[in-house]
Amino acid sequence: MxxxxxxxxxxxxxxxxxxxxxxxxxxxxxxxxxxxxxxxxxxxxxxxxxxxxxxxxxxxxxxxxxxxxxxxxxxxxxxxxxxxxxxxxxxxxxxxxxxxxxxxxxxxxxxxxxxxxxxxxxxxxxxxxxxxxxxxxxxxxxxxxxxxxxxxxxxxxxxxxxxxxxxxxxxxxxxxxxxxxxxxxxxxxxxxxxxxxxxxxxxxxxxxxxxxxxxxxxxxxxxxxxxxxxxxxxxxxxxxxxxxxxxxxxxxxxxxxxAGLDATDLGPPPTEEVRRPGPFLEMASSNLLAALEAVQRGLEPGVPLDVARHACDVPDDDPDAAVLASVRTLLDAYEEHRSRLPRRNGFGPGWDLLAAAAVVARTPAAPLPRLG
CATH class of the missing domain: 3.20.20.140 (Metal-dependent hydrolases)
Incomplete structure (x- = not known):
């Protein structure tokens, strides 16, 4: 789906x-x-x-x-x-x-x-x-x-x-x-x-x-x-x-x-995030959310998608380079496949690729797949 x-x-x-x-x-x-x-x-x-x-x-x-x-x-x-x-x-x-x-x-x-x-x-x-x-x-x-x-x-x-x-x-x-x-x-x-x-x-x-x-x-x-x-x-x-x-x-x-069983107590909520996202991750995530809002209404992503792409263009030695590369891979998939994906429920095709990219950009502590 x-x-x-x-x-x-x-x-x-x-x-x-x-x-x-x-x-x-x-x-x-x-x-x-x-x-x-x-x-x-x-x-x-x-x-x-x-x-x-x-x-x-x-x-x-x-x-x-x-x-x-x-x-x-x-x-x-x-x-x-x-x-x-x-x-x-x-x-x-x-x-x-x-x-x-x-x-x-x-x-x-x-x-x-x-x-x-x-x-x-x-x-x-x-x-x-x-x-x-x-x-x-x-x-x-x-x-x-x-x-x-x-x-x-x-x-x-x-x-x-x-x-x-x-x-x-x-x-x-x-x-x-x-x-x-x-x-x-x-x-x-x-x-x-x-x-x-x-x-x-x-x-x-x-x-x-x-x-x-x-x-x-x-x-x-x-x-x-x-x-x-x-x-x-x-x-x-x-x-x-x-x-x-x-x-x-x-x-x-x-x-x-x-099953009707008692809930397991797993302790209190954590006190701080594992790894703070760097400035380019914040730029990518916030702009992708803006693009996503439009695409979820069936519109084009517009300038925010371009801004997010620019945020992914960093040198290999940037601390967040690997995460930004993963974000860029998702954006490339969006551009490549959006015209072939079915349009369902009024959402622009590929909306979930943009949503995933926004989440990946905001969660640098989570593991990433090896691609390519």
């Missing part, structure tokens, strides 16, 4: 340095009717997971007519996936009566989309659903994207009221991280997924939240496991996590939660 085949060396290199594990992506979608026009088929998801040698939690994209049929279809896809997929139930208050039956048939948790479905965490109609999550120790993925309003107090209240439920704030919890991160030690059932594309948010999450509370996520079809688990692992490495901690983030901890 997208340019995964071109990103594979960067992803594979990271797994080479980790203990044996099967990555588990805690945030993927399938569906064909989302009003945004974003789509993903089960076949596309399974193909993307195959490239990442991973499993995933999956739930429906937005459905204008409700989720009864979509949740059933998602569960059926999971039950026939030979263990590659585990379904979560996307819950809206008017359909809460259907949740227990889906859980009894094999769904392993819940998804609440606060803005897309107009859900409030403290809606009294959801109390029976929260009670199930509490009793069965289920993961509950909660959308926490940028359009969500005041969230922190409601999250802490839900966490305290339903201590058996494992609240997973999606998208680095960015809508409430500033208010929540100091409370994480007092709320052992509060977790965060990494489904956001800027290295600043990923690095911030790893510096603010204990590594045992961070779960890798791609948000497919907005990204893919190869693309975003690579970004997650590189930022974890850059932030100062050890191998066992990175392996936990990439799936070890999530597998325990899905």
């Amino acid at each position: 997208y340019a995964d085949h071109l990103l594979q060396p960067w992803y594979d290199r990271l797994l080479d340095d980790l203990p044996a594990l099967e990555p588990l992506d805690v945030h993927t979608h399938v569906g064909q009717r989302d009003p945004s026009g974003i789509t993903a088929s089960v076949e596309e998801l399974l193909g993307a997971l195959g490239a990442a040698r991973a499993r995933a939690l999956v739930f429906p994209l937005s459905e204008p007519d409700g989720y009864r049929a979509a949740n059933r279809a998602c569960l059926e896809a999971a039950l026939t996936s030979e263990g590659r997929l585990t379904a979560l139930v996307r819950v809206v208050p008017d359909e809460s009566d259907a949740v227990e039956g889906l859980l009894d048939r094999g769904a392993a948790g819940l998804k609440l989309h606060l803005s897309g479905d107009g859900v409030d965490l403290d809606d009294p109609r959801l109390a029976p659903v929260w009670a199930l999550a509490d009793e069965r120790r289920l993961p509950v993925v909660v959308h926490a994207g940028p359009e969500v309003g005041v969230l922190a107090d409601r999250v802490l209240a839900a966490s305290a009221r339903w201590p058996g439920a494992r609240l997973v704030l999606a998208h680095c919890g960015l809508a409430a991280l500033g208010r929540l991160h100091r409370h994480v030690p007092d709320h052992p059932n509060l977790f965060f997924d990494t489904s956001w594309w800027t290295p600043a948010h990923l690095l911030g999450l790893f510096r603010l939240v204990p590594p045992g509370r961070v779960l890798a996520a791609s948000d497919l079809p907005y990204s893919t496991p190869v693309s975003h688990l690579m970004a997650t692992a590189r930022c974890a490495w850059q932030a100062g996590l050890g191998r066992e901690q990175v392996a936990s983030v990439l799936g070890g901890q999530a597998a325990r939660l899905v």
Whole structure:
């Protein structure tokens, strides 16, 4: 999916340095009717997971007519996936009566989309659903994207009221991280997924939240496991996590939660990054993020891509020369393949190559593949 085949060396290199594990992506979608026009088929998801040698939690994209049929279809896809997929139930208050039956048939948790479905965490109609999550120790993925309003107090209240439920704030919890991160030690059932594309948010999450509370996520079809688990692992490495901690983030901890086990305590967040990026890496990364924003809207990358390329042009004895060469290789792949890559979901072809280049430039401490 997208340019995964071109990103594979960067992803594979990271797994080479980790203990044996099967990555588990805690945030993927399938569906064909989302009003945004974003789509993903089960076949596309399974193909993307195959490239990442991973499993995933999956739930429906937005459905204008409700989720009864979509949740059933998602569960059926999971039950026939030979263990590659585990379904979560996307819950809206008017359909809460259907949740227990889906859980009894094999769904392993819940998804609440606060803005897309107009859900409030403290809606009294959801109390029976929260009670199930509490009793069965289920993961509950909660959308926490940028359009969500005041969230922190409601999250802490839900966490305290339903201590058996494992609240997973999606998208680095960015809508409430500033208010929540100091409370994480007092709320052992509060977790965060990494489904956001800027290295600043990923690095911030790893510096603010204990590594045992961070779960890798791609948000497919907005990204893919190869693309975003690579970004997650590189930022974890850059932030100062050890191998066992990175392996936990990439799936070890999530597998325990899905199995209903206690989370492993992996210690506090690191105090400083392993290696500060030099000035040319900062120039490349910041300009690539500017280029990426345009390409994600289907536009041309413009001048920021040219500026990023200039930042990669340094002598061989520059301390960051090897990292900049890896960035340049990704930019060369973008130029070579963008005209042949399929256009999917409105994103400009090759957007994920630019995203990867921005992350590589900001994470000089992470290992690089040998190329050429």
